Amino acid sequence: MTDSPRVVSGPEGIAVAAEALRSGRLVALPTETVYGLAADATDPEAVAAIFRVKGRPTDHPLIVHIADATELDRWASSVSPEARALADAFWPGPLTLLLTRSEAVGDWVTGGRDTVGLRVPGHPVALALLEAFGGAVAAPSANRFGKVSPTTAAHVVADLGGDVEVVLDGGACTVGVESTIVDCSGDEVLVLRQGGVSVEALRAVLGFGPRIETASASPGEARAPGMLAAHYAPSAQVIICASDQVVAEAMVLSAEDDPGVVIGVLAPGVVEGLPVGVIELEPAGDAERYASVLYDRLRQADRLGITHLLCVPPPAVGVGAAVLDRLQRASVR
Ligand code: TXA
Ligand code: MG
Secondary structure (H helix, E strand, O other), X not given: OXXXXXXXXXXXXXXXXXXXXXXXXXXXXXXXXXXXXXXXXXXXXXXXXXXXXXXOOOOOOOEEEOOOHHHHHHHEEEOOHHHHHHHHHHOOOOEEEEEEEOOOOOHHHHOOOOEEEEEOOOOHHHHHHHHHHOOOEEOOEOOOOXXXXXXXXXXXHHHHHHHOOEEEOOOOOOOOOOOEEEEOOOOOOXXXXXXXXXXXXXXXXXXXXXXXXXXXXXXXXXXXXXXXXXXXXXXXXXXXXXXXXXXXXXXHHHHOOOOOOOXXXXXXXXXXXXXXXXXEOOXXXXXXXXXXXXXXXXXXXXXXXXXXXXXXXXXXXOOHHHHHHHHHHHHOO
């Protein structure tokens, strides 16, 4: 392993990345949600390297990324009408469908489960790579286990260094939070993770509101491994505040006058009246913009040495619900 990965882009970069996948190596690839750490989904050794590099337990299943919805029947053994409708409406895009897996899916991808997560990513570079590679790739987010997901190639390089051979740079991720995971493998349609496709948008296509599984606190309670509450966390302690409380919270914290405490604020807009010494991160804007900058701001907070980050979430509608979910997970200690 070298100390730094090869960062590539454009048509040549896509060819290099496709070749790396073919020879069983790992590639960090851009998607519209976050960067993924990809390997040939049919190669058990290549997929094992993903778990090693991430430091992720091998019973945490990976999402299989496919080039288009016609591949559904190859990787899933049965596709419900609801799943079909959601794929038609949202692919390519930030939606992962859990379905009963077909014979094509190895245990090494699903951690032995009988379901598989499938997604057609809505990023031209990811789609071009899947086409050039000619297969499917298993890919979790390209961060170390439990840490903040990367939304730029530079984040991946900073996190994984030479543990990944090739980083395909496709610019900053536009959605910025992970895909919405919808379990369509059982009798009931269940949202396991809120993300880039809002629950309102799911409801509009399904004609009913799917049940939303809330974050669980401990591994034993998690219905899907990886849905732990204490995920997506920066080093800074995230504290969620209402917009009319953030100044008061900042005052209470700074009144403690503890030299070890560095207070930061992340809010949709400029906050007036913060005490001196509080670091105000650049405002995150409306829900869509907030989602797209969230992980970069959390990383920035760590770089600035912020120990306590007061976060005013955007309204919890549309992708704002996913932003609030990630802030809640990040706030669990
Ligand atoms: O936006 C995304 O979904 C990104 C990009 C790279 O596509 N991927 C991503 O993967 O967020 P990951 O592995 O970081 O998160 C996927 C989550 C994990 O918590 C995993 O346990 C769960 O989905 N998952 C995947 N397949 C599953 C299955 N068959 N059953 C239950 N949970 C599953
Ligand atoms: Mg992840």
